[in-house]
Every structure is written in structure tokens, then in C-alpha cells.
Amino acid sequence: MCILFIDDDEPTNFLNKLLVEELNCAHRVEVVTSGNEALEYLTGTGSFSNGREHPRPDLIFLDINMPGMDGWEFLQHYEKLPPNQKANIVMVMLTTSLNPDDEKAARENAEIAGFENKPLEPQVIEKILSRFFPEYC
Amino acid sequence: MKDPNEILLENEKAFKSLFEHATISILVTDENGDIILVNPNAEKLFGYTKEELAGRSIELLIPEPLRDIHRQYRQQYFKAPKARPMGLGKDLFARDKNGRTFPVEISLGYYKLADKKMAVAFITDVSERKKAEAVLRSSEETTRLIMNSALDAIVCIDTEGCITVWNPQAEKTFGWKESEVKGRRLSETIIPLQYRALHEAGLKRYLSTGQHNVLNKLIEITALNRQGREFPVELTIIPMRQQDKDFFCAFIRDITERQEAELRQKEFAEDLKRKNIELEQFAYVASHDLQEPLRTVSGFVELLKRHYKDHADENVSKYINYITDASDRMRRLVQDLLDYSRLGRERILEPIDCNLVVQEVLSDLTIAIQESHAVIHVDTLPVVSGYATEMKQLFQNLISNSIKFRKPGEPAVIKIAATPKDDHWQFMVSDNGIGIEEKYYDRIFVIFQRLHTKNEYEGTGIGLAHCKKITELHNGRIWVESVPGEGSTFHFTIRKRSTDRWDKAGLGSKSD
Incomplete structure (x- = not known):
């Protein structure tokens, strides 16, 4: 199980990573701080083209409000990725957005498996894992 | 008793005088239509002397196309001559020596001289009257058209x-x-x-x-x-x-429809005004009340920092730093929000010399300009009607953005200029910086929206939102044109007023 967090806020990433580590539910937790970086991670380009091992994530937590390329713009690019680069990835929006339009748009987006509010809590992770990765639990 | 001959002579004299002085033109023809007598007024009307007319056919004085028909009428007339107006309501025309055709009215009379039948025509030129009638008709027609349409x-x-x-x-x-x-x-x-x-x-x-x-x-x-x-x-x-x-x-x-529209517009404007006030109030109160708990957080974090100064483990320091950074950022955001909601609150329109404003801004930015080796060209700018604090902030934000988003390792070159348009001034602040992708042209003006992470560039993302609100306060707008990697040009407009001045002859300034 590899989880990728896409969020520009460093303390948030720190807490999320800590949480996943404490739950001991993933062998790998990766963090990128922008949509661009996430695309580079998934396609093995840019700063991720150095041949180091960057495992394909099983689960992505995506923030909406990020500087530059935001969550929605990232999804537009993500949709166009070749299937082998996104196969079996479960995408969950994780956001402080209080905007009902965002939630509605997320529910209507085929790429998005869930819409969760920050802060990320253990129960939420467990719920997601049991729903999308039952064989893993 | 007078001598009959004498009476005859006196009568002839009287008629002769009448004939000579009549203001109407008189022509006498015989049965063949040859002119026998012409009075002076007829000579004047037709332009011929009586010698020229004597013995000539009356058709000489009729326009060519009407001569035949006149001849027929004339011959008929002599079969049963009597005094009557000629033409039976039809328009009659005559022709003078110069070939001019003109409308006339004619009365006919006749007399017998021995066994000869003579016809007398009394002719009036009615050109002027016809003209006046036409003018009147046309003016009536105009009036009718105006009234109807x-x-x-x-x-x-x-x-x-x-x-x-x-x-x-x-x-x-x-x-x-x-x-x-x-x-x-x-x-x-x-x-x-x-x-x-x-x-x-x-x-x-x-x-x-x-x-x-x-x-x-x-x-x-x-x-x-x-x-x-x-x-x-x-x-x-x-x-x-x-x-x-x-x-x-x-x-x-x-004006039923117009009044209804005006009423709707008025209601709409009032509604908008009320909502705006509410919104301003909301932002103001929210940000103001947010300050309070924030101060508490900051205060206790400071306390923790001091307390653990000497014996904190690595994690505790890290956590405290996260809290400090986050609460600092929160304070800045709240402050920005507060400033944003206060923009233009107590505004007084006054003449703003943009040249002076820019000089002030450049002087405030001296250190940043020196450190970045920025070169700034300022064209002559107008004196506009505006809000002093806001106008300064507008230039300050745009110029400091241009310095901030310069290309690494290359000095910023910034140009500031203005152009007069019909009803507004169009300003321009351009740079040779990193530029902006077209898809972000709108987003950069939204409050707290940023294109770069905190690590790349400092800031909360309020600057251009301020600029947008300020230009809107001045009945203007702001937009950007840019080529990523080559630079950006920000344009904004300010409503022009009659009191504005622009001393284009004045010298621009340059500083670096």
C-alpha cells in the first residue's frame, strides 16, 4: 500500500504522514506539494526522472486549494494520463473547502472516489481502506 | 348735350387709357387667331413689342406641345363665343419670347367689329401664386408626415x-x-x-x-x-x-415601461448596496473577531518557546515552529482581509498627481530596488481624481510585484505609463519578469489566490485583489497581458474627469 498526499501546506503533510505511519496501514507514504509535482511523480518526469524508485500510489489524497495548479486543474491533466500511469489509483479529495459547489463537482467527477474534509482522521482512512482495499484489511 | 362724336372720342380715350394702364395683360385676336391688339402689360409679360406681335398667330405665345389643341379650341370658341374663364379648371400655360413656359389664368371675352368677330384674352401670370401654393402644400405635407410619424x-x-x-x-x-x-x-x-x-x-x-x-x-x-x-x-x-x-x-x-425599469433598477441598486454593506461588515467583523483567539494562540506559543528554550527535543521545536508559522500566517491573512474590507471606506475624491505617487512609492521601495538592481522608467503620468491612499497602494502593489516576480539573475526592467482614452485613463505597468500563464489571468485577482508556493515567493495573495478593488472604486478595471518567461503588463483604468490634467510636456523620470 502506497499513499500519496498532494498538498501545498507543509504542516498538514507532516500531520497526515504521521497519522498514516501511526496507523501502520501503508508501507509507503509520499508527499508532493503541488499539482505539477504530483504529475511529475506519476509520470516519472521532472524531479522524479532521476531513476530513483517512486512507487505508483494506490491511494491519493488531493487538496483543492493550492497555489498555481489547483486540485481541479490537476484532475484535468490527470484524466489525460495514459491508463497504465493511473490504473487502480483511488483518488480522494481532502480539503478544507466549505464550498458545496466543490463537493458537488467532486461527486460528479468520475476520477474522484471520495470527498473528505480536513483534518484527516484515523476513522476516515480506515473507512476508505475497507471500502476500496478490502483485501488489504 | 354733347356732340355724339365728342362723346365717342371721350369714351375711346377712357378705354384706351384703361387698356394702356391695366395691370392685367390683354390680347385681342381676330377669328383666325391673329393678334390684333396688345396692351403694354402683355408686351412686358411676353417680352415681345406690339409691333412684333401684330398679325402673328396667337399660338406664338402657347408652348409648342399645346399649340394644336389650342387651335382646335380657338376655332370651336368662335362658333359660339361668350365671355367665360378659359381652361375649365385645367392649368393653362403660356410661353414668352425667351421660351420660358409659365402658368397663367385667362378670361375670355369677345366683340364684333363690323362683321369681324374678335376675341379678347385677359391674362394673369400666376407663377408666383402657384409657387406659393406648392410651398404651402409641401409644408403641409411635411407637417402631416411629422405628425403621423x-x-x-x-x-x-x-x-x-x-x-x-x-x-x-x-x-x-x-x-x-x-x-x-x-x-x-x-x-x-x-x-x-x-x-x-x-x-x-x-x-x-x-x-x-x-x-x-x-x-x-x-x-x-x-x-x-x-x-x-x-x-x-x-x-x-x-x-x-x-x-x-x-x-x-x-x-x-x-413612460410606463421606463418607470418600471427605473424602479427595478433602483430596487436592484439598493439591494446591491445593502448586500455590499453587509458583506463589508461581515468581512470586517469576522476578521476583527478572528484576531482575538489568534493573539491567544500566538501568546501561548511564545510562552511555550521560552519555556522549552533550553530543554526541548527536536520534535517539540518543530511543532512549535509549525504553530508559530501557521499563526503568523493566519495573522497576516486576517490583517489582509481586514485591510481589504476597509479599502475605500472613508474615501474622499481628490486630485492625485500620479507622478508624485509613483515617486513616493519608488522611494518607499528604495531598498528592494537597489537589492534587485531594478531599472524603472516612468512616463509622464496624469493628475487624476482618486483616493490618495488607495492609489498609492495600487502603484505600490504593481511595482513591488514586478520587482518580486523578476527572472532570477536578471534585473527587473519596469515601465510605467498612461494613455488618455475617451472617458478614462489607461495606465500600464510592465515588466520583464517571469510572466503569467493565460489560464491564470483571472485567478490572480481573486483574494488569497496564489500561483506559487510559500517557499517560492512570500505573500498571502492579497495584492492584486486589492488592486482590483481599488480600480473598481475608481470606476475602472484591471487586467493583465503576459508571455510566460518574458514578462507581464498590467493595465488598469481610472475614470477621467474634467478636472484631470496631463502635462505631457513635463519630463518623465528614471531611477535605478
Whole structure:
């Protein structure tokens, strides 16, 4: 199980990573701080083209409000990725957005498996894992 | 008793004098249509001397195309001659020596001299009269066209208050046909009950004293239509006089739709104003109240920092730093929000010399300019009507952005200029910086929206939102054009006022 967090806020990433580590539910937790970086991670380009091992994530937590390329713009690019680069990835929006339009748009987006509010809590992770990765639990 | 011969002589003298001095042209022809006699006025009218005309056929004085028909008529006339007007209502034309054809009226008479029948024609040139008639007809036609096509209802009344004119638009506006209302009292038709007495009294007063307070100006009032519906109209009443007769002409327009639209617009504006005030209030209160708990957090974090200064483990320091950073950022965000909601709160429009404003901003930014080796070209800028603090902030934000987002390792080159347009000034602040992708042209002006992470560039993302609000406060707008990697140009507009000045002759300045 590899989880990728896409969020520009460093303390948030720190807490999320800590949480996943404490739950001991993933062998790998990766963090990128922008949509661009996430695309580079998934396609093995840019700063991720150095041949180091960057495992394909099983689960992505995506923030909406990020500087530059935001969550929605990232999804537009993500949709166009070749299937082998996104196969079996479960995408969950994780956001402080209080905007009902965002939630509605997320529910209507085929790429998005869930819409969760920050802060990320253990129960939420467990719920997601049991729903999308039952064989893993 | 006079000698008959003497009487005859006197008569002839009298008739001769009449003939010579008549202001009408007189021609006498014989049965063959040959001219026998011509009086001086006829000589003058046709341009021939009597010698030239004597013995010539009368058809000489008829326009070519009419000669044959005249000849026929003439021959018929002599079969049963009698005194009568010629032409039987048809227009008659004559021709003079120069070939000019002109309309005439002719009366015919005849007499016998021995056994010869003579015809006498009394001819009047009616060119001038015909011309005047044509002018009158054309002017009547013009008037009729205007009346029929006017979008205003045109209604005239005489001094009795009775309707004399009622154009087609009046029929449409009020529902009565012209034939139904002509001659009726205006006060019994389109004037609502509550104004009838006033109307009658006003009319009387004007006619007796000349005093008025509704004439010659635009007034809004209500009127009645045929169905008895009262509706708003806009009208002007003009007193007129024609051939010593006074009358009044009203130009009336139904403004029901316009008034409804105005009302809707007014309601909409009020609603908008109320919502804006609410929103400002909301942002102000929210940000103000957020400061309080924030101060508490900051205060206790400081306390923790001091407390663990010497014996904190690595994790605790890290956590404390996260809290400090986050609460600092929160404070900045709240402060920015507060500033944003306060923008233009107590605004007083005053003349702003943009040249001075930019100089002030550049002087405030001296250190940043020196450190970045920025080169700034300032064109001559106008003196506009604006809000001093806000205008300074506008230039400050744009110029400091240009310095901040310069290309690494390359000094910023910034140009500031203005162009006068029809109703606004268009300013430009351009740079050679990193530029902005087109898809972000709108987003950069949204509050707290940023294109870069905190690590790349400092800031909360409020600057351009401020700029947008400031230009809108000045009835203007702001937008950007950019080529990523080559630079950005920010344009903004400020409404132009008549008091604005632009001393283009003045020298621009440059600083680096």
C-alpha cells in the first residue's frame, strides 16, 4: 500500500504522514506539494526522472486549494494520463473547502472516489481502506 | 348735350387709357387667331413689342406641345363665343419670347367689329401664386408626415380647452380615434379626475394673466386612456399663436415601461448596496473577531518557546515552529482581509498627481530596488481624481510585484505609463519578469489566490485583489497581458474627469 498526499501546506503533510505511519496501514507514504509535482511523480518526469524508485500510489489524497495548479486543474491533466500511469489509483479529495459547489463537482467527477474534509482522521482512512482495499484489511 | 362724336372720342380715350394702364395683360385676336391688339402689360409679360406681335398667330405665345389643341379650341370658341374663364379648371400655360413656359389664368371675352368677330384674352401670370401654393402644400405635407410619424403623441387644444389636433400616436397612446375626440374638452378625456380643475384653472389664468408654471418644460404626470387606466407620461406643453389665434400643443410620451425599469433598477441598486454593506461588515467583523483567539494562540506559543528554550527535543521545536508559522500566517491573512474590507471606506475624491505617487512609492521601495538592481522608467503620468491612499497602494502593489516576480539573475526592467482614452485613463505597468500563464489571468485577482508556493515567493495573495478593488472604486478595471518567461503588463483604468490634467510636456523620470 502506497499513499500519496498532494498538498501545498507543509504542516498538514507532516500531520497526515504521521497519522498514516501511526496507523501502520501503508508501507509507503509520499508527499508532493503541488499539482505539477504530483504529475511529475506519476509520470516519472521532472524531479522524479532521476531513476530513483517512486512507487505508483494506490491511494491519493488531493487538496483543492493550492497555489498555481489547483486540485481541479490537476484532475484535468490527470484524466489525460495514459491508463497504465493511473490504473487502480483511488483518488480522494481532502480539503478544507466549505464550498458545496466543490463537493458537488467532486461527486460528479468520475476520477474522484471520495470527498473528505480536513483534518484527516484515523476513522476516515480506515473507512476508505475497507471500502476500496478490502483485501488489504 | 354733347356732340355724339365728342362723346365717342371721350369714351375711346377712357378705354384706351384703361387698356394702356391695366395691370392685367390683354390680347385681342381676330377669328383666325391673329393678334390684333396688345396692351403694354402683355408686351412686358411676353417680352415681345406690339409691333412684333401684330398679325402673328396667337399660338406664338402657347408652348409648342399645346399649340394644336389650342387651335382646335380657338376655332370651336368662335362658333359660339361668350365671355367665360378659359381652361375649365385645367392649368393653362403660356410661353414668352425667351421660351420660358409659365402658368397663367385667362378670361375670355369677345366683340364684333363690323362683321369681324374678335376675341379678347385677359391674362394673369400666376407663377408666383402657384409657387406659393406648392410651398404651402409641401409644408403641409411635411407637417402631416411629422405628425403621423412622431413617436410622441401630439395633442393640441384651443383656448377653450377643446382638442384640435390628435396625431396617430395619440390614438395609440390613449385609445381614442382622432374623429372621436376632436372638438371634445381635453379635461374630459386624457386628464385624470384629480387634475381636471387644475388644468382648467391653469388655462384660464394663462389666458388672462400670462402666468404659467407648466409651459415649455418637461413634466412628468399621469394621464388617462380610453379604458380609464391611469399611466405615467412625460410631456411638454408649448403655447403657440397662428393668425392671432392662441393654441397649446402638447408632446406626450407614455413612460410606463421606463418607470418600471427605473424602479427595478433602483430596487436592484439598493439591494446591491445593502448586500455590499453587509458583506463589508461581515468581512470586517469576522476578521476583527478572528484576531482575538489568534493573539491567544500566538501568546501561548511564545510562552511555550521560552519555556522549552533550553530543554526541548527536536520534535517539540518543530511543532512549535509549525504553530508559530501557521499563526503568523493566519495573522497576516486576517490583517489582509481586514485591510481589504476597509479599502475605500472613508474615501474622499481628490486630485492625485500620479507622478508624485509613483515617486513616493519608488522611494518607499528604495531598498528592494537597489537589492534587485531594478531599472524603472516612468512616463509622464496624469493628475487624476482618486483616493490618495488607495492609489498609492495600487502603484505600490504593481511595482513591488514586478520587482518580486523578476527572472532570477536578471534585473527587473519596469515601465510605467498612461494613455488618455475617451472617458478614462489607461495606465500600464510592465515588466520583464517571469510572466503569467493565460489560464491564470483571472485567478490572480481573486483574494488569497496564489500561483506559487510559500517557499517560492512570500505573500498571502492579497495584492492584486486589492488592486482590483481599488480600480473598481475608481470606476475602472484591471487586467493583465503576459508571455510566460518574458514578462507581464498590467493595465488598469481610472475614470477621467474634467478636472484631470496631463502635462505631457513635463519630463518623465528614471531611477535605478
